[in-house]
Amino acid sequence: MVDPKKRKNFDQVFFGATVTYAREDDSEHTVTIVGIDEADVDKAQVSWISPIARALLKARVGDMVEIRTPTGRETIEVLEIRYEGSDG
Numbered sequence: 001m002v003d004p005k006k007r008k009n010f011d012q013v014f015f016g017a018t019v020t021y022a023r024e025d026d027s028e029h030t031v032t033i034v035g036i037d038e039a040d041v042d043k044a045q046v047s048w049i050s051p052i053a054r055a056l057l058k059a060r061v062g063d064m065v066e067i068r069t070p071t072g073r074e075t076i077e078v079l080e081i082r083y084e085g086s087d088g
Contacts, residue, residue, distance in 0.1 A: 012058055013056045013060075013078070014033075014057065015048050016034070017032070017081050017083055018030060019059075019080070021056070029044075031056075033056070033057075034047065035047065055068075062077070063078045
């Protein structure tokens with residue numbers, strides 16, 4: 001289990017982060033990066049090895065990252081990063 005209180009870098013996306021991002025069509029989405037066995041699309045919890053999580057890892061607010069989708073590549077913008085139980 002990842003303890004957010006022990007994390008020192010809250011401005012970058014790592015395992016356990018909840019990230020809000022904007023797609024090219026201006027729609028906003030929020031996902032939480034979790035372990036493989038915790039992934040649940042209905043709860044917006046994505047595995048750390050999923051394409052969206054891998055694209056977001058190490059990103060910061062304002063970064064534009066590219067993801068691969070079934071219809072091709074798409075650029076998304078990181079809008080917010082937060083960690084449950086943290087002040088960061």
